[in-house]
Each structure stands twice: as C-alpha cells, then as structure tokens.
Amino acid sequence: MNLIGHGRVEIIERVRKFREFRELQKIEVKRQIAHEIISIAYGFLSPLKGFMTYDEVDSVINEMRLPNSILWPIPIVFDLTSKINAKEGDIIGITYLGKPLAIMEVKEIFSYDKVKMAERVYKTKDVKHPGVKRTLNYADKFLAGDIWLINEPIFNVPYSNFWLTPRMHREVFEKKGWKRIVVFQTRNVPHTGHEYLMKYAWFAANENEKVDEPKTGILVNVVIGEKRIGDYIDEAILLTHDALSKYGYISKKVHLLSFTLWDMRYAGPREAVLHTIIRSNLGCTHHVFGRDHAGVGNYYSPYEAHKIFDNIDERDLLIKPIFLRENYYCPKCGSIENEILCDHKDEKQEFSGSLLRSVILDEVKPTKIVMRPEVYDILMKTAKEYGLGSPFVTEEYLEKRQKIFELGEE
Amino acid sequence: MNLIGHGRVEIIERVRKFREFRELQKIEVKRQIAHEIISIAYGFLSPLKGFMTYDEVDSVINEMRLPNSILWPIPIVFDLTSKINAKEGDIIGITYLGKPLAIMEVKEIFSYDKVKMAERVYKTKDVKHPGVKRTLNYADKFLAGDIWLINEPIFNVPYSNFWLTPRMHREVFEKKGWKRIVVFQTRNVPHTGHEYLMKYAWFAANENEKVDEPKTGILVNVVIGEKRIGDYIDEAILLTHDALSKYGYISKKVHLLSFTLWDMRYAGPREAVLHTIIRSNLGCTHHVFGRDHAGVGNYYSPYEAHKIFDNIDERDLLIKPIFLRENYYCPKCGSIENEILCDHKDEKQEFSGSLLRSVILDEVKPTKIVMRPEVYDILMKTAKEYGLGSPFVTEEYLEKRQKIFELGEE
Incomplete structure (x- = not known):
C-alpha cells in the first residue's frame, strides 16, 4: 500500500501502527473534505499535513499565520458530519463514496465559534456570502490531525x-x-x-x-x-x-x-x-x-x-x-x-x-x-x-x- | 561665466588658469565634436570628462573598458582637423560655427592605428560600414583632454x-x-x-x-x-x-x-x-x-x-x-x-x-x-x-x- 503524504520516516512509523484499513474505525467524508485530503496529501496545501487544530484555526483567523508564524490565511477544517469515537493518537480510516481514501492520525476534536471564524476570514457575517454560508453550515465539531492518502484518484477524461x-x-x-x-x-x-x-x-x-x-x-x-x-x-x-x-x-x-x-x-x-x-x-x-x-x-x-x-x-x-x-x-x-x-x-x-x-x-x-x-x-x-x-x-x-x-x- | 562640466573644485582651479576666452589659442570644431562636447559637459557620457587619451582608446577597443576598468565600448575621440600648438596642461578655447563653445585642458596629442580602431569596434574593416568610414576619415592626430562648456546651446523649436x-x-x-x-x-x-x-x-x-x-x-x-x-x-x-x-x-x-x-x-x-x-x-x-x-x-x-x-x-x-x-x-x-x-x-x-x-x-x-x-x-x-x-x-x-x-x- 502506498501512502501519499509527507515524510518517509513518519510514514513508516504510522504504517506500523495500523495493519489493515478494514480493521480501522472509519468515517465517510463529503466532497469538500475528500478534495482537501487529496490536495493536502499531494502537497498543494503544504506545509499543512492535515486538518487544523483549535490553536491553528485561532492563529490563522486572528494573525493570518500558523502558530509557527508561517503565512496562512484560511482555516482548513474537517467538520464532523458523523460521530466517531476517537482520542489523540488514534488512527482512523477515511472513505469517500464508500471507497477507502486515506488514513488520519487524530490530534484533537474541538468546537470553534463559527460566526467569529466567518467574520475574520470574510470580513462580513452576511450569510449571503457563499464563504460565510459554508462556514456557518459546518457541523459543530471539527476533527484535527495529519492525513495520508492510501488510494490515489484516477481522473476521468478530460x-x-x-x-x-x-x-x-x-x-x-x-x-x-x-x-x-x-x-x-x-x-x-x-x-x-x-x-x-x-x-x-x-x-x-x-x-x-x-x-x-x-x-x-x-x-x-x-x-x-x-x-x-x-x-x-x-x-x-x-x-x-x-x-x-x-x-x-x-x-x-x-x-x-x-x-x-x-x-x-x-x-x-x-x-x-x-x-x-x-x-x-x-x-x-x-x-x-x-x-x-x-x-x-x-x-x-x-x-x-x-x-x-x-x-x-x-x-x-x-x-x-x-x-x-x-x-x-x-x-x-x-x-x-x-x-x-x-x-x-x-x-x-x-x-x-x-x-x-x-x-x-x-x-x-x-x-x-x-x-x-x-x-x-x-x-x-x-x-x-x-x-x-x-x-x-x-x-x-x-x-x-x-x-x-x-x-x-x- | 558658467562652466558646465564636472567637479566644482576642479572648475575653480581651471578658472584661475584662464582669464578670458579671447586670450586663448582657439580651435574650431565640426558638428560631431561640438555635439560630443555638449553631451560630455552635461553628463550624457559620464564618467567621461573629455576626449580620450591613447591609453584610454587602447583599453576601450581591446578590453571594452576604460583603464580604470569601467565598462566603455566605443572611443570618444577628438580628431585634429586643424593645427594647434599645445602641450599637456595648456588651456585652449573651442569654437563652433565661430562662436565660443568650450574650454579644454590638453592632456595629450597622439596618433592611433585607425584601421585597428575600426576593426575592433565594428568587427569589420569594410569601408562601406558607416562607422568604419567615419573612423578611417578621422584626421591623423587626436587631441585628448577634459572639457568644460562655456556657452550653453539654445535649442530651436521643436x-x-x-x-x-x-x-x-x-x-x-x-x-x-x-x-x-x-x-x-x-x-x-x-x-x-x-x-x-x-x-x-x-x-x-x-x-x-x-x-x-x-x-x-x-x-x-x-x-x-x-x-x-x-x-x-x-x-x-x-x-x-x-x-x-x-x-x-x-x-x-x-x-x-x-x-x-x-x-x-x-x-x-x-x-x-x-x-x-x-x-x-x-x-x-x-x-x-x-x-x-x-x-x-x-x-x-x-x-x-x-x-x-x-x-x-x-x-x-x-x-x-x-x-x-x-x-x-x-x-x-x-x-x-x-x-x-x-x-x-x-x-x-x-x-x-x-x-x-x-x-x-x-x-x-x-x-x-x-x-x-x-x-x-x-x-x-x-x-x-x-x-x-x-x-x-x-x-x-x-x-x-x-x-x-x-x-x-x-
């Protein structure tokens, strides 16, 4: 199994921790999250290795920087539309349209003030703004943690x-x-x-x-x-x-x-x-x-x-x-x-x-x-x-x- | 009298050396030399302060640099179309169309191989090349020295x-x-x-x-x-x-x-x-x-x-x-x-x-x-x-x- 993501050494460590995707607790994601997992894994969103924690979101919306001071303007968050039972360090499986997509090492499950998140990023609370609307429609809990792609997308023509x-x-x-x-x-x-x-x-x-x-x-x-x-x-x-x-x-x-x-x-x-x-x-x-x-x-x-x-x-x-x-x-x-x-x-x-x-x-x-x-x-x-x-x-x-x-x- | 050229202190020294333009040995110049005097004096051709010496010409055509290593590609020379009696340090007067134009402090009167000068600059000896033709048509002696403009041109419309x-x-x-x-x-x-x-x-x-x-x-x-x-x-x-x-x-x-x-x-x-x-x-x-x-x-x-x-x-x-x-x-x-x-x-x-x-x-x-x-x-x-x-x-x-x-x- 190929793991697409960051750091070879890290990958080997992670691989040791889980044997088979089918043994993992799994979570099905919507299109936005699936696309962002793919973008993160291939490095489009580097230096992000996964979805943001509370501290990262807070730093990004207030300072336009990650906590390590690197410029970053928009929260990349995984809103939990289904329930999971997970604690820090757990490896979970992610599926999209029922197919295996990625694994994730859980860092944190947290809540965040969505109105504040929207207002800082978009400079408006107006729900007619599609970005504000998207933010307010997020589920109430966010799942943070690094991800590895385990199943590469095969693109259709064109x-x-x-x-x-x-x-x-x-x-x-x-x-x-x-x-x-x-x-x-x-x-x-x-x-x-x-x-x-x-x-x-x-x-x-x-x-x-x-x-x-x-x-x-x-x-x-x-x-x-x-x-x-x-x-x-x-x-x-x-x-x-x-x-x-x-x-x-x-x-x-x-x-x-x-x-x-x-x-x-x-x-x-x-x-x-x-x-x-x-x-x-x-x-x-x-x-x-x-x-x-x-x-x-x-x-x-x-x-x-x-x-x-x-x-x-x-x-x-x-x-x-x-x-x-x-x-x-x-x-x-x-x-x-x-x-x-x-x-x-x-x-x-x-x-x-x-x-x-x-x-x-x-x-x-x-x-x-x-x-x-x-x-x-x-x-x-x-x-x-x-x-x-x-x-x-x-x-x-x-x-x-x-x-x-x-x-x-x- | 305003002297247009380089360095205030130098000017004052030079001014001491000549009292009146009319007392100076004078030389009438052709259009090219007159234009170049004007261009030198106003600084179009900086860092040149006057017309080149033998060493300067030699360095420029061989190295494309002035002897002080500054980049310079083309000799700027004053070919002597009339006779003068001058030695290093003499101040002479320059007229154009009979009017006072500039003064010059003579550095050197020298000869140079015009064929070599042409060939190095133009990469051809062909006299049909207008630059080669100009070079070969120069008089046999060149006058080197710094110049100061004493009579500013008044341009006509347009x-x-x-x-x-x-x-x-x-x-x-x-x-x-x-x-x-x-x-x-x-x-x-x-x-x-x-x-x-x-x-x-x-x-x-x-x-x-x-x-x-x-x-x-x-x-x-x-x-x-x-x-x-x-x-x-x-x-x-x-x-x-x-x-x-x-x-x-x-x-x-x-x-x-x-x-x-x-x-x-x-x-x-x-x-x-x-x-x-x-x-x-x-x-x-x-x-x-x-x-x-x-x-x-x-x-x-x-x-x-x-x-x-x-x-x-x-x-x-x-x-x-x-x-x-x-x-x-x-x-x-x-x-x-x-x-x-x-x-x-x-x-x-x-x-x-x-x-x-x-x-x-x-x-x-x-x-x-x-x-x-x-x-x-x-x-x-x-x-x-x-x-x-x-x-x-x-x-x-x-x-x-x-x-x-x-x-x-x-």
Whole structure:
C-alpha cells in the first residue's frame, strides 16, 4: 500500500501502527473534505499535513499565520458530519463514496465559534456570502490531525489530460527549461481580455530575461471544485483554455494547463494569499492578480486582493504577485488595452462576463474581438459532450455530471 | 561665466588658469565634436570628462573598458582637423560655427592605428560600414583632454520642447513619481509595432510593482545626430512620437519624450552597450533592445546586440536590458504579436520599414493597423514645415534645415 503524504520516516512509523484499513474505525467524508485530503496529501496545501487544530484555526483567523508564524490565511477544517469515537493518537480510516481514501492520525476534536471564524476570514457575517454560508453550515465539531492518502484518484477524461501533482508540475517546468512560471488562475472560459492579461503577465515575469529560448512560462491553473448554477462547466473551462494554445493564440512554447481541486471560498484578499501558497507549492514564481480576484458580489473592492499585499512582508511570500488592471477593448487603438497604458478611457468597451454569457446562452457566436471562434466552437462541443447540452452549470449537470475521478477498491 | 562640466573644485582651479576666452589659442570644431562636447559637459557620457587619451582608446577597443576598468565600448575621440600648438596642461578655447563653445585642458596629442580602431569596434574593416568610414576619415592626430562648456546651446523649436539634460531627466522622473524608467531609443517615426515594444517593455520593467499609480514610465529618447539620405527628418521623429501620447495611444501618465545629441556609429552590439551607459546617466533603470539594435546592413546578426550582454557581468551594467523579439501583425490574432507568445508564424505580416517609407513617399496614408492616422498627419505637416516638403532627409534638407540649436556670443 502506498501512502501519499509527507515524510518517509513518519510514514513508516504510522504504517506500523495500523495493519489493515478494514480493521480501522472509519468515517465517510463529503466532497469538500475528500478534495482537501487529496490536495493536502499531494502537497498543494503544504506545509499543512492535515486538518487544523483549535490553536491553528485561532492563529490563522486572528494573525493570518500558523502558530509557527508561517503565512496562512484560511482555516482548513474537517467538520464532523458523523460521530466517531476517537482520542489523540488514534488512527482512523477515511472513505469517500464508500471507497477507502486515506488514513488520519487524530490530534484533537474541538468546537470553534463559527460566526467569529466567518467574520475574520470574510470580513462580513452576511450569510449571503457563499464563504460565510459554508462556514456557518459546518457541523459543530471539527476533527484535527495529519492525513495520508492510501488510494490515489484516477481522473476521468478530460481531467486526466491536465492532472499534475505539485511534483509533476515541477518536473514539467524543469523539462521545459522554464526558470520563471507565472500562474494565471481561472474559473472562466477565456475571452481575449484574459489572453492579454496572460501575455502582459508573461512580460512582467520575464523581466529582463532574454527571449531567444523562452525561460518563462504561463501556467493556467483552473480551480475545480464546488460549482454554482450559471458557472461554466469544468470540462469547458479546461478544454477552451487548451484550445488557446492548440490554435496558436498563446504559443505552446510558453503555455501549460493544469488544475487544482479546491472549493472557492470567495474570500477575496485572504483567498488571494492562499492562492500564492498553493501556486508556490506547484513551483510557480509569479502569480497574476487582476480585478476582483476571488471576490463575489460587492463584498470586496475591485482591487482589494491587490491591497492586502501591502501589509505582507515580501519575505513571507514564496511567489511574486503581478498586479494587473482590467483590460478593455479600445476601438481607437484597435486592440486590448488597459487604463495604465492607453488614454482612451471614454471609448473603452469593457469585457462583460454576463453579456458574454447571455450571447452564448442564445447560441450566438460572439465577435472574434471578444472570443476566439475556436474557443466558442469547443465550448459548444463540450456543452453537448459533458454539459447535457449547456455550457453552463444547471441543476441537471450537478446531478448527472460525470465524476472527476474514480477511486479503486484498494 | 558658467562652466558646465564636472567637479566644482576642479572648475575653480581651471578658472584661475584662464582669464578670458579671447586670450586663448582657439580651435574650431565640426558638428560631431561640438555635439560630443555638449553631451560630455552635461553628463550624457559620464564618467567621461573629455576626449580620450591613447591609453584610454587602447583599453576601450581591446578590453571594452576604460583603464580604470569601467565598462566603455566605443572611443570618444577628438580628431585634429586643424593645427594647434599645445602641450599637456595648456588651456585652449573651442569654437563652433565661430562662436565660443568650450574650454579644454590638453592632456595629450597622439596618433592611433585607425584601421585597428575600426576593426575592433565594428568587427569589420569594410569601408562601406558607416562607422568604419567615419573612423578611417578621422584626421591623423587626436587631441585628448577634459572639457568644460562655456556657452550653453539654445535649442530651436521643436527641439526646445524636448531638451532635457541628464539632471533635468532625473528631476522630471522624481516629480512624476517614477521609480522605474524603461527607455526606448529611436530614430524612427513610430509604427504600431513600436508602440507594442514599448508597452510590453513597460510590463517587463514594472515587474510586480502595483499599477494603481504607475511608478514605471517609458522614456522615448530620440538620437539626434548625423543624418543619412532617406532617414526620417529629426523634427518628424520628435513630433510623431509626441503625437502618440498626445492622442492617447500611449498614456501621458507613463510617457516622456526627449533626445540625445549623438552621431550613430552603427556599431551594433558595442553601441548597445554605449546606449546603456548614456541612458543610465539619464536616470533610466531599463533599456529596450529589439531587433537590429544600432546595426546597419548585414554586419551584425539580428539579435547580436542581445548576445553581447551574455558576456557582461550584470554588476558592470547600471541598467537592466530588456530584450524583445520583433513584433508583427497577426491577422489570426487580430493584433500585434511576436514569435514568443503567438504560434501563427506562417500568417505573420512583418512590419517593413522600407515598404512603409515607399507608401509614405507616394503620399498614401498607411492602414491604421500599421500607422496611427494622427501620426501620419503630423508627419506630413512636419514635412511641409521643416522638411522642404519631404518627411525624409534629402540633400536639400541637409543644406537648408534649420539649426538644432544656437550659440550666443558669450
């Protein structure tokens, strides 16, 4: 049995303590916890080795640091939706959809003031905020402890084409000869404005490196997790970003596409900080932050996720943030521009995600100034193949979508 | 009498040594020497305080360094086209167009192997190379020594609108709050490809600086000096670059236009190194190097001016070079692209300076994909006003062009 997680020596010790998964007390987890177990085990959420204790949660929400002073903005907690009988040091088995997934060494079972947790992280108590709602909906007890994955997920197509663990990311970067990697996070089907964010970010990350053989790459890292009605379906996000390089709009020389399993918390500035940690774990050196990063509604100002970095010592960051203003199409320049470099503010035509969605809903091909024709075609093909006819998440998609990954019987 | 040059204490000593300009032995200089005296005195060519000695020339052509080990790639020499009687320590007067210009403290009068000088600097002896030709045409004796300007040039319109000494450059940068300044050198009327070189360079120089209040600026620094038939006239280069920001194509927030008096040597890689020195003297932090920088004909490969920096320790450079590939118009992307970031190489439409010139010669307005309409209009207006009807240098222009600057009687 392979144990995916941290520290070889530790693993051997743990292995001694339990013989067979079937002999362990077991607990079935929901999707969020299963995804986070996978992300922790592969190192996406390093230095976390498991779910947080009371002291860790307390330190994170109050200080935005772990008790060992490492920067960490959002509690990663395992809320106990079923009862277990466990004390510190016990090893328990974790199942997902009835299949073995992981083992855990229990550290603590604790309660925490969920309103306080929500308010500190999201700067609001408003239950309409999806992160606040998620927090308040947590069960009353939290289970803390380190985890080891014992059953690796087998991803289904198209996810399997883009699945890379942090270690695999680093290996690919090494092979490509990239010394600098700027990550573009997305949950969107790309419009042309996104392309130029990536291209400008490439120049920002490349700084004064020679460009004969590019040593700077762009990682498009899609966040795959809980979906909301009206979101683009996951399969479409992946396959349309893939189309951008397939059809040459962003050169294959500098483009790589992958994903991270993570339920968006919409925590705006604090989530931006978490994204720097996840992406530095992938080996990235630079992270794009545009307008409304990880925000929702009007809870955060458009560039609040930029401002939080004013108060973070750059020695605490393992990645360089690249702050970009929103792009627009400038009919006068005839190109995608932004308020810093072009003065034709009065004529600017902003990219409107909602307008674009409504055009697509009507099955109208958007102008190629806004969306590449190949991106639209693949979006519509993906809708048929994976979205039950819709490029957007519907109730039916949530019910019937194909699984992202399978677990073997182990 | 103001003495423009280096070191107050030194000046006072020198002033003691000469009473009146009219009492001095005088020498009349040609345009190149006059321009270089001005550039030396204001600090464009710092740390040079005057014209080079034999040892300095020898060290520069062999080691690409001054004898004190400071990086310096091109000899700055004063060839003696008229006879003087002078020995080390003598103060002589320098006139230009019959007007007092500067004083010089003689260090040395020497000969140097001009073929060797040409070959080391230009990597060719071919007299068709304009830099080689200039070198071989130098008189047989060179005059070395420090200079002080005693009569400041008064620039004529339109030059006067863009004249900034190194000190004034720094003051303007300070006032604008720019912490990083990326310089774009040009002797061209801008096409859209130039705009995108500047914009991409802006992102490269800005690195991960926040963009709310831009702290990065673009200095367009025009080289004003010896003209060749068919070049754009100087007035047009200045006024069309001015139009780019005037009409909003590059925001005024990030744009500044100025010029340096310098006769292009077309020394390719070595001249690129000189340009880093001049621009660091202006207070710039980054320097754009595109294709064929300071090259001519096929003497240097397209990116040879990039490669020379591989062999220069970055601690010897006072500025960060930004290396950019040539842009092209990509009809598939519908935008200005480059080979690093777009894969549609087969469809690319390269900017052709000569095609553009021939279109303009026929008084045909180029497509706005290539040249902004306001740039074309101003080019044509400038041709009438300053170019005797032509936007390009003609024999007639060389003869009758208005002076760049005047010298008072002092």
